[in-house]
Amino acid sequence: MAVKSRGILLFLLLSSIFSTSFSDTDQILNSKKPTPSTSVHSLASSFAFQIKGNVYPIGYYTVNLAIGNPPKLYDLDIDTGSDLTWLQCDAPCRGCTIPKNRLYKPRGNVVKCVDPLCTGVQSAPPCAVANEQCDYEVDYADHGSSLGVLVRDYIPVKFTNGSLARPILGFGCGYDQTHPGQNPPPTTAGVLGLGNGKTSIVSQLHSLGLIRNVIGHCLSGRGGGFLFFGDQFIPQSGVVWTPILQSSSVQHYKTGPADLLFDGKPTSVKGLELIFDSGSSYTYFNSRAHKALVDLITNDIKGKPLIRATADSSLPICWKGPKAFKSLHDVTGNFKPLVLSFTKSKNSLLQVPPEAYLIVTKHGNVCLGILDGTEIGLGNINIIGDIFLQDKIVIYDNEKRQIGWASAKCGGPSKS
Known part of the structure; x- marks a missing residue:
């Protein structure tokens, strides 16, 4: 609150x-x-x-x-x-x-x-x-x-x-x-x-x-x-911080290692180093982490009224329901929240609710906004893109070499 x-x-x-x-x-x-x-x-x-x-x-x-x-x-x-x-x-x-x-x-x-x-x-x-x-x-x-x-x-x-x-x-x-x-x-x-x-x-x-x-x-x-x-807009409380790691080549906002939790439970995805990148619309995991997450989601939605929408080319993995989805509110109840737990920072958790990793396309389907980075040549690099960062104030403090985030009202157009 x-x-x-x-x-x-x-x-x-x-x-x-x-x-x-x-x-x-x-x-x-x-x-x-x-x-x-x-x-x-x-x-x-x-x-x-x-x-x-x-x-x-x-x-x-x-x-x-x-x-x-x-x-x-x-x-x-x-x-x-x-x-x-x-x-x-x-x-x-x-x-x-x-x-x-x-x-x-x-x-x-x-x-x-x-x-x-x-x-x-x-x-x-x-x-x-x-x-x-x-x-x-x-x-x-x-x-x-x-x-x-x-x-x-x-x-x-x-x-x-x-x-x-x-x-x-x-x-x-x-x-x-x-x-x-x-x-x-x-x-x-x-x-x-x-x-x-x-x-x-x-x-x-x-x-x-x-x-x-x-x-x-x-x-x-x-x-x-x-x-x-500048530092005027940093909230006085409620910000979660984690250190920026020294990048070996270019100057990236690299953090980690982090473990992935699914519905509050540990997964096999551990030790991820992650780059915060506002220039990327979606989040990218390496192939191993991506496959593990997709398997978790796929197994979890079994029995729910969702089937793969292979004809929707908006993103690689999409699902359709009995009728077209009009908004994320229609579908997020079928998916579990994710958490990235930064293991070297005490209580540093990046909460990722379903609405921060899914999109509803113009075709009325729901798609996973976490992609396989290895497939596009990123190798083992993992990128946190805009989709994970929605409705959060994210601070890049280059003086203290740390990144922080907190839930926030970010403005934007009024809901119709």
Whole structure:
């Protein structure tokens, strides 16, 4: 009850902030003379963005970020699974699918190889010639990629105390994007990289002394939510914390080990290391863990009015009932809750009720939102995606090297 109450208070606080901050976006966009900002704000400063999107059917969550001078709004896919923020570049490009008026146009602001930021996207030495442009390439777990050049530009932000900062930050101008699979590429202008590496926006803002090195999000199961930078929105109580593990290669929010519980009972799935990745709509387990979970669910729903819906290609494993399901409320009573128990953290449990691992498709079937990562080339990597993180405030504290979560009201559209 205390956690739920705290979530309501947090939502009311953010509603107040949004009503004052986002109503004057035009004022920010029309600002004529932005100036660089350095350490002029308290480290307690924070700012927030409204989120749009959902797990299904859209498949991603986005925020609008103002960039440039004068600022222009770009919608970006929020991604804690990668560091670099990038926009579709107004240059000869491949994989650019959005209208030309939504492309970012560089104006003599390309980052050079000699710039320290370049080492965040290239191995040292970054380039053969120091005065060359700093190129980048980002590869994603779903085998998508972005290739381009680093640039720096104004990214104005409005703090919760009403003050406005206009830091100059580095990001990618991407001219060669690849989109795997048969699905159409996202219609967003780019990706907002929220990982904990050197090139991430949060790291750059922290290095300027503008915020604590903390971010968080609250993704509503009904769609929408909010994203925040800084530590102002961390609930005072009710947060479950677990350490961030040192990743061997890229800067991921990796945690674990964790054991899987099914209906409150131990399972054979133990010792999972997990990456929190808001850029992934669904959760991915390695083949062994995935098969064990599917067997548990399949055996548990025997005798219930559910049969496999093999004709529904929305996700690999779907079921249909005697009549089409209209919402998760129609079906969740047939499924058991899951829990991830983080064994090195006392009482650190990630509660996953059926509505946080199932979706109802446009065909009226219910599908499992936990997929086999080994089948798509993830090997033994396990990813906690958006579906598990719905209706929770999730905090990534890079200073204390820990991730926390608590149940919360995340906003989003009203129920019909």
